Amino acid sequence: MSEKNNKSILEKMGESQVWKSIIRSGVPRTRRQRMHAILGSVFLHLHPARLPKHAVKVGYTWCMGGLSFFLFVNLTITGILLMFYYRPTVEYAFTDIIDLSEQVPLGIMRELHRWAAHSMVLIVWLHMVRVFMTGSYKPPREFNWGIGVILMTLTMLLSFTGYLLPWDQLAIWAVTVGSNMARATPFLGNEGPGASLLAIGDINLVHVGSDVRFALLGGRFVGEATLLRFYVLHCIAIPFVAMIFMAVHFWRIRKDGGISGPL
Amino acid sequence: MSDQKEIVAPRAAVGSVSKSRKTSMERRSFFSWLALGWLGFAAATGGFFTVIIRYLFPNVLFEPPQSFKIGFPEDFAPNSVDIRYKKEFNAWIVRDDESIFALSTVCTHLGCTPNWLATDNKFKCPCHGSGFRMTGIHFEGPAPRPLERFKIGLANDGQVLVDKTKSYKWEKGEWENKDSFLKV
Amino acid sequence: MNLVAIKSAIDALSAPTISFTILTVIFPFIFPPSDWFEKIHRKTGLWRMWTKPGGVIGMILITAFFVIGYFDPYFNKTLTKADNFPIVLMIYSMWFYIWLGMFKAYRNDIRIEQGLKPEEYNDPDDKVLVWPDLVYIEFICLILFQVFLIVWSILVAAPIEEPANPAATPNPSKAPWYFLGLQEMLVYYDPWIAGVLLPTFIIVGLMAIPYMDINKKGDGYYSFKERRVGMFIFMYGWVVLWLFLIIIGTFFRGPNWNFFGPFEYWDTHKVEALTNVNLSEILWVKWLNQGLPSNILIREGLGFVITGLYLFVLPVILAKTYLKDMYAAYGPTRFVSLMTFGLVMLALPIKMYLRWIFNLQYIIAIPEWFFNI
Numbered sequence: 001m002s003e004k005n006n007k008s009i010l011e012k013m014g015e016s017q018v019w020k021s022i023i024r025s026g027v028p029r030t031r032r033q034r035m036h037a038i039l040g041s042v043f044l045h046l047h048p049a050r051l052p053k054h055a056v057k058v059g060y061t062w063c064m065g066g067l068s069f070f071l072f073v074n075l076t077i078t079g080i081l082l083m084f085y086y087r088p089t090v091e092y093a094f095t096d097i098i099d100l101s102e103q104v105p106l107g108i109m110r111e112l113h114r115w116a117a118h119s120m121v122l123i124v125w126l127h128m129v130r131v132f133m134t135g136s137y138k139p140p141r142e143f144n145w146g147i148g149v150i151l152m153t154l155t156m157l158l159s160f161t162g163y164l165l166p167w168d169q170l171a172i173w174a175v176t177v178g179s180n181m182a183r184a185t186p187f188l189g190n191e192g193p194g195a196s197l198l199a200i201g202d203i204n205l206v207h208v209g210s211d212v213r214f215a216l217l218g219g220r221f222v223g224e225a226t227l228l229r230f231y232v233l234h235c236i237a238i239p240f241v242a243m244i245f246m247a248v249h250f251w252r253i254r255k256d257g258g259i260s261g262p263l
Numbered sequence: 264m265s266d267q268k269e270i271v272a273p274r275a276a277v278g279s280v281s282k283s284r285k286t287s288m289e290r291r292s293f294f295s296w297l298a299l300g301w302l303g304f305a306a307a308t309g310g311f312f313t314v315i316i317r318y319l320f321p322n323v324l325f326e327p328p329q330s331f332k333i334g335f336p337e338d339f340a341p342n343s344v345d346i347r348y349k350k351e352f353n354a355w356i357v358r359d360d361e362s363i364f365a366l367s368t369v370c371t372h373l374g375c376t377p378n379w380l381a382t383d384n385k386f387k388c389p390c391h392g393s394g395f396r397m398t399g400i401h402f403e404g405p406a407p408r409p410l411e412r413f414k415i416g417l418a419n420d421g422q423v424l425v426d427k428t429k430s431y432k433w434e435k436g437e438w439e440n441k442d443s444f445l446k447v
Numbered sequence: 448m449n450l451v452a453i454k455s456a457i458d459a460l461s462a463p464t465i466s467f468t469i470l471t472v473i474f475p476f477i478f479p480p481s482d483w484f485e486k487i488h489r490k491t492g493l494w495r496m497w498t499k500p501g502g503v504i505g506m507i508l509i510t511a512f513f514v515i516g517y518f519d520p521y522f523n524k525t526l527t528k529a530d531n532f533p534i535v536l537m538i539y540s541m542w543f544y545i546w547l548g549m550f551k552a553y554r555n556d557i558r559i560e561q562g563l564k565p566e567e568y569n570d571p572d573d574k575v576l577v578w579p580d581l582v583y584i585e586f587i588c589l590i591l592f593q594v595f596l597i598v599w600s601i602l603v604a605a606p607i608e609e610p611a612n613p614a615a616t617p618n619p620s621k622a623p624w625y626f627l628g629l630q631e632m633l634v635y636y637d638p639w640i641a642g643v644l645l646p647t648f649i650i651v652g653l654m655a656i657p658y659m660d661i662n663k664k665g666d667g668y669y670s671f672k673e674r675r676v677g678m679f680i681f682m683y684g685w686v687v688l689w690l691f692l693i694i695i696g697t698f699f700r701g702p703n704w705n706f707f708g709p710f711e712y713w714d715t716h717k718v719e720a721l722t723n724v725n726l727s728e729i730l731w732v733k734w735l736n737q738g739l740p741s742n743i744l745i746r747e748g749l750g751f752v753i754t755g756l757y758l759f760v761l762p763v764i765l766a767k768t769y770l771k772d773m774y775a776a777y778g779p780t781r782f783v784s785l786m787t788f789g790l791v792m793l794a795l796p797i798k799m800y801l802r803w804i805f806n807l808q809y810i811i812a813i814p815e816w817f818f819n820i
Contacts, residue, residue: 008465034578047581049572055566056581059551062544070589073554074596093611095801101604111600118533119596125537132656132681133548135665136672142306142657149653156625163623168531172611173375173620177390177630180374180641192639193818215319220614221762260667262568294797323522350614368614373638376616383716389618391634392704403723404704408814 043117055259064127071120078113088231095166136260144252161234330426362444365413372406409433458708480679497549551669569775627696637819652788670760750811764788
């Protein structure tokens with residue numbers, strides 16, 4: 001480095017036209033630039049530009065909400081990569097899963113996905129415990145707590161639908177036990193209370209072939225159609241719904257006055 | 264809106280009566296058209312979702328055949344449970360002192376498949392521990408009712424024919440039905 | 448002390464009847480909901496759980512349990528199943544974070560008693576910038592967690608069992624671990640309650656918490672004393688009726704869904720007397736010495752009366768007597784919803800005890816209509 005040019009490379013980059021066109025405020029050095037770094041970025045402006053001190057302490061938030069979101073993104077990416085090799089049919093599903101660790105380079109992709117999924121369930125639970133313990137559901141954040149409960153349910157459903165996809169003994173029996181509960185749904189399941197009332201003469205309207213469990217499984221038992229349905233629910237349908245609720249959740253954090261704190 | 268109406272009406276009365284009637288009629292008919300429009304929208308949306316629910320139930324199901332022959336009645340030893348048809352057809356063939364019947368292998372609690380424990384002389388479900396006697400009657404664990412029996416009869420060639428499309432429930436008194444067992 | 452004796456003691460203690468009872472009895476002394484409990488909580492030194500030594504001792508106990516378990520030939524099999532590792536993580540993390548929350552809450556309680564603001568309080572004008580203070584913390588958290596996941600993925604292979612076989616139910620068959628609480632409830636309740644009604648009540652009940660909790664205090668900082676009743680109810684539901692049932696379902700349920708102590712051999716032929724009777728059978732056959740009436744409503748009359756008394760009359764009586772002040776403060780709508788969710792939640796331990804003590808299967812048993820309670 002010559003004497004007259006004592007600016008760092010970063011600073012020089014910060015003055016270039018390309019940098020300025022992307023990150024409009026230059027290298028964030030001053031207070032003003034740093035606030036602009038947050039406000040000018042579509043991703044970072046999830047956050048406000050300034051926060052009360054307690055809000056940046058890991059001891060207060062446990063970072064659980066952020067980690068939940070991180071894991072969702074993480075699972076989306078590893079999930080997309082897994083979809084390249086996985087075919088949701090009874091014939092191929094199991095062998096494709098085996099191949100993922102035997103025939104595909106970087107054979108831990110399924111592990112990354114599965115353990116991240118288990119962690120996400122755990123971390124979403126811990127997030128709920130944190131929010132309860134700090135009383136952060138109290139007005140004006142009642143509604144957002146409700147959205148959070150829905151997101152937690154969706155997380156568990158995502159994990160549950162994914163459980164079937166390896167198509168091994170563990171998978172089909174866990175899902176058989178789980179989905180048989182739907183059979184007992186009042187009025188909508190063929191073994192639910194009230195289902196026998198929904199009949200015209202001798203003909204039952206709600207039977208094995210027409211109840212809510214059938215709609216979920218696409219058949220009378222866990223089979224080919226179920227695998228496909230759960231695959232679609234797992235990869236598209238539930239993430240789609242979860243993303244909508246996540247958008248509301250994040251937006252409401254800001255609208256309800258940012259992170260909770262003592263007055 | 265209603266305030267406006269009250270103001271408009273007397274003023275219009277000074278001028279022409281017919282004109283005021285005409286406007287209010289127009290407004291009224293506009294609202295009824297609006298109501299009709301919304302009703303139509305609601306009906307179309309409802310219809311659309313009904314069709315979507317129907318969409319979840321395909322017209323053709325590719326599942327294994329529901330009725331099958333299992334051999335002659337003499338093939339089954341008295342007081343025994345035949346577990347050969349469990350895997351393919353989800354049925355146990357039980358022969359007691361006087362009859363043969365086909366029991367469904369679906370646990371009435373949550374649909375797991377119980378195992379026949381010959382030493383204990385019972386069906387035991389591994390999921391939640393429901394136990395059933397050889398007759399299919401439940402006696403322990405959370406199962407709320409006995410196992411179901413399938414329709415059973417003799418085919419023309421003398422073989423035993425099991426038809427899974429029809430099942431008989433004990434709690435409804437259907438085990439008295441002649442098709443629910445085969446006298447031997 | 449002798450390790451075998453400790454193991455058999457743990458086996459005996461972990462039977463659901465005993466461990467669940469111990470937890471239920473001790474719980475109000477750990478999270479005291481009233482002055483009386485608080486006094487004993489202080490006297491017996493249970494409050495030390497929420498101090499630093501308490502936290503460390505908790506961690507040591509959990510670790511000791513797992514270490515003994517790891518070297519036990521039977522528990523090792525359950526413990527080292529790949530899919531059970533999340534539950535080990537769950538036990539550690541739940542203990543640590545609930546401890547952390549209570550630790551902070553107790554510090555804040557003292558501050559509030561002294562008339563100080565909670566620790567989280569800062570001058571509203573004294574804010575920090577998100578760039579770099581928060582984004583860097585988030586970035587570090589995220590990287591650390593990703594490293595943890597990668598290490599975990601390299602060390603532990605995801606479980607894969609034999610290809611699916613619809614004819615052979617594995618023994619025992621377990622739901623995914625986060626649903627094992629529900630599966631445990633299925634032992635005591637019919638599927639339509641345990642599988643449909645209770646989950647719905649859990650979700651709706653959780654969503655209703657902010658509308659039922661009218662206590663304005665404790666918003667935005669850790670605290671216990673100001674909202675001890677709410678904390679007690681939530682923690683009981685969460686720790687005992689959810690997490691503990693998951694632990695039972697994972698570690699203590701073996702073949703045929705029989706109970707096995709953690710250090711016990713999973714004997715497929717273990718026979719447990721499980722002959723259960725319905726309330727109607729107890730009433731008509733045992734007490735009145737006659738057959739069951741053919742009319743379903745008469746047969747199950749007593750069950751309907753008891754259920755009705757519990758769900759509909761009890762709240763009214765409580766509103767007029769014991770919970771009079773609460774009713775006045777809450778108003779009818781809030782009171783009714785709080786009672787509904789509270790009584791349904793309480794119905795789970797009640798049914799568990801009815802099963803354990805009287806072998807009672809159903810209070811109302813109408814298999815004809817698939818309606819069993």
